[in-house]
Amino acid sequence: MSIEDLLEKGLQAFDQGDFKAAEILYQQALEGEKTAEVWLLLAEAQIENGSYGKAHKSLSAGLLLEADNVDLLYSLGDLYLEEENYDLAVETYKKIIELDPQEADAWVCKAVAQMNNDNLSAAGKTCRHALEIDPGLAFGHNALGDIYVAQGKVEAGMNCFHQALKLDATDPQPYLSLAELYYDADDLKSAEEYCQKGLALDAGLAPGYLTLGYICLDQDRTQEAVDNFQQFLRLETSAAAKHIRDEVAAVIEGLK
Missing domain, CATH: 1.25.40.10 (Tetratricopeptide repeat domain)
Structure with missing residues (x-):
């Protein structure tokens, strides 16, 4: 398989969320041609896989070629x-x-x-x-x-x-930021409107479901609140979010 084919398949795997396959394909491409571009692609796949140490090495290798x-x-x-x-x-x-x-x-x-x-x-x-x-x-x-x-x-x-x-x-983040501020101001209607707009643009943003869960909870829409909190827990898996995950899990348990 040519380097061009490996890179194309790697990009396809990356776009499909198969970051491990993308990493393997980029490593194979590097065996034939070590360029800054391929080191960058490999690093991006490694970052998505959570392999930060490997990503640092790949980025360093690329910067040695093109500082x-x-x-x-x-x-x-x-x-x-x-x-x-x-x-x-x-x-x-x-x-x-x-x-x-x-x-x-x-x-x-x-x-x-x-x-x-x-x-x-x-x-x-x-x-x-x-x-x-x-x-x-x-x-x-x-x-x-x-x-x-x-x-x-x-x-x-x-x-x-x-x-x-x-x-x-088309950027969902300002919508979610505004949703949080409207929620803090007790404007639940605006908060929900902006939250829904943000999540419509990117359904994978965990903070949106957290905000939406509390909006529903404050309106006694208990099952909707639980559903949104559970979706937050499915999407938010980072170690840095352990504290908030524990809090949300406790809230769900209290609502059951």
């Missing part, structure tokens, strides 16, 4: 974010910015890492700079909304999420 490969650097930064290694994530996104100071997405990613590292003031400044570069960047408005909410500036956050949706109505 200024922006796609590899983005993947590495995102991996550090997933591992909650925010300092290294910031440093990785800074490398992208050094290569191209006008790369607005990298500024936003840096802001997200700073926010997760509880450096909210710096995160806000970084994100606003990204929007100076590209005012139409929906990703940037959504991230700035998260930063404002973390700072307790709820109205400013809501405005950012609405602006993100004006720019890109």
Whole structure:
């Protein structure tokens, strides 16, 4: 099988969610041709498989071939974010910015890492700079909304999420963020409306079912609440979410 065939089959397996098969196919492709592109594809499959250590090795191998490969650097930064290694994530996104100071997405990613590292003031400044570069960047408005909410500036956050949706109505995240804020404000009708819109765009977003479960619970729609909480538990499997999973499991048990 040619390298082109292996890569094509690997992409098909990846798109179908068979990340293990994709990983095997990309490894076979690397036996014939070691390129930064194939190392990146392999790393992405390994990340989806939860093999973070292997992914780091693949990304390092790719960066040895092309130290200024922006796609590899983005993947590495995102991996550090997933591992909650925010300092290294910031440093990785800074490398992208050094290569191209006008790369607005990298500024936003840096802001997200700073926010997760509880450096909210710096995160806000970084994100606003990204929007100076590209005012139409929906990703940037959504991230700035998260930063404002973390700072307790709820109205400013809501405005950012609405602006993100004006720019890109196909992104489910602002809908779910707004649903949470409307829920906190006891506007259950709006909360459910935005939650349903977000989940209609991506039915695999676990937080949406958590919010929807509480919306139903507050309206005494007990069975719907249980169904949504159970769907949340099916989708949310990360170790970082153990505490909230335990809480939701306890709520379900109390409703039975």
